[in-house]
């Protein structure tokens with residue numbers, strides 16, 4: 223099986239984020255990490271390859287810094303990487319990102335494309351599904367299990383409120399992967415060493431520019447959301463806070 | 479292009495979900511702001527009764543797309559059917575609830591028409607001076623909100639997060655809206671996925687919905703062994719331990735203790751969130767709690783937006799003395 227994994231670099235979960243002057247985006251000088259569901263998507267691709275042989279290719283779009291997610295993926299066992307490298311990729315909407323990916327892989331033949339089910343930054347949950355539409359492939363979202371069958375694949379979709387569903391589908395297909403589908407591996411020292419010699423294809427904006435167009439949606443303003451609730455802030459030493467909380471639990475909430 | 483808004487409601491086995499009424503309420507709000515007409519579409523097999531139920535709301539018209547291939551949901555059939563409706567009636571705006579089902583097909587539907595979807599919105603506003611329609615959505619896991627506009631020709635597509643509008647605010651019509659059957663053609667071979675019936679994993683061992691007090695832990699608990707700290711507090715209070723998704727993904731607690739959109743929905747008297755950031759998929763499962771106490775070291779964590787009592791600090795410093803104080807209070811009571 224030849225599998226492409228779309229991965230994205232996003233601000234680290236605990237990174238303190240600040241707005242830029244214009245209030246349209248965050249200040250970029252924060253630490254970054256791999257978007258969590260994308261890490262699970264990569265792990266799943268590596269496991270499928272281990273079971274059925276094949277190739278795992280990773281792709282990302284973004285500035286030079288985002289190469290880090292590809293390096294980590296190569297260290298974990300991906301065979302090669304494709305980097306659409308340009309600052310401008312950060313601002314593309316989901317439609318354009320999908321178009322850029324489709325253009326970058328037009329000479330490849332994958333059986334499966336995995337993406338994380340959504341990113342921690344924009345949270346569109348769209349890029350994978352749009353990519354499937356552009357390629358004319360079947361797709362399924364929020365996937366928690368994948369098995370190869372004679373006719374294609376059988377996947378387990380997560381649904382709301384603890385429900386699941388199995389779906390049989392043909393390949394090639396795009397699947398968006400949910401966190402928790404598997405247990406993540408760590409890169410080994412030897413893996414990190416080997417990664418240095420693995421192929422990394424760079425794709426410049428100019429090479430895909432003809433495939434994309436103006437964004438079809440625009441962030442007019444980014445801001446800290448307004449609080450809707452009256453919140454009592456409890457302060458003091460841990461001992462004082464504990465006493466205050468017990469007072470609230472007993473006298474205001476009648477929970478003790 | 480007609481000046482209309484089309485609401486696509488969602489039904490499963492002949493039952494409308496709550497998000498459908500919320501999306502009708504959203505449509506009525508947008509219709510009031512823009513002066514556009516509001517229509518609805520019901521998609522499925524044998525959905526006649528559902529269409530009549532929807533037609534009781536204040537709507538100009540209800541389209542019933544009734545076909546056997548739409549009985550078991552597939553993204554191929556739904557996207558093709560709705561594409562045909564949108565091409566035929568040319569609405570300006572199409573809105574849907576941001577459910578698992580909609581997020582599976584809506585990006586495909588919009589892309590198949592060369593149009594854009596603003597997904598997972600929480601609010602809508604029309605700017606009086608510019609006349610722009612602004613759709614608000616969360617970004618960076620709820621740390622920020624963004625006002626987003628469409629930059630293309632209509633039709634525009636938007637989905638609304640559960641709970642963004644109140645379903646009980648969906649107004650009834652003076653008279654039932656006309657229901658019009660809309661016939662679609664879905665050729666053989668269009669539908670590629672073969673879905674099976676929904677099922678639940680092993681029966682839940684604990685019923686969190688009955689718990690009066692819940693002590694919930696998130697990734698801030700750091701290590702599996704630290705769960706004992708939360709368990710001690712829950713025991714002292716006579717409550718249950720619950721968790722955010724990453725804790726259950728790690729296998730540290732069973733899935734039946736997960737609170738949120740893919741887990742349990744709870745409404746206890748007191749919900750104590752320890753080291754939980756407050757991502758919307760968690761919040762939808764617990765915002766109905768009568769009181770929310772949040773302990774988080776990040777003063778800007780979104781959980782504080784919905785907390786009644788906020789403690790900014792390290793849970794490992796605060797929880798052990800809190801457990802002791804609770805025990806003392808109970809012993810004295």
Ligand SMILES: Cc1cc2nc3c(=O)[nH]c(=O)nc-3n(C[C@H](O)[C@H](O)[C@H](O)COP(=O)(O)OP(=O)(O)OC[C@H]3O[C@@H](n4cnc5c(N)ncnc54)[C@H](O)[C@@H]3O)c2cc1C
Pocket residue numbers: 235236339340364695696697698699721722723724725736737738739740741742752753754755756757758759760763773774775776779791792793794
């Ligand atoms: C389709 C879908 C379904 C989902 N379903 C669910 C669901 O059902 N339930 C669910 O919970 N999530 C669900 N999620 C995941 C959700 O988006 C979040 O990723 C998740 O809720 C984050 O969990 P968390 O708050 O524990 O972790 P994080 O977001 O990493 O937050 C950890 C928090 O701990 C704080 N912290 C760290 N150390 C300390 C300390 N020592 N003391 C105090 N505070 C500390 C940090 O400041 C941070 O705010 C779903 C996501 C998707 C896309």
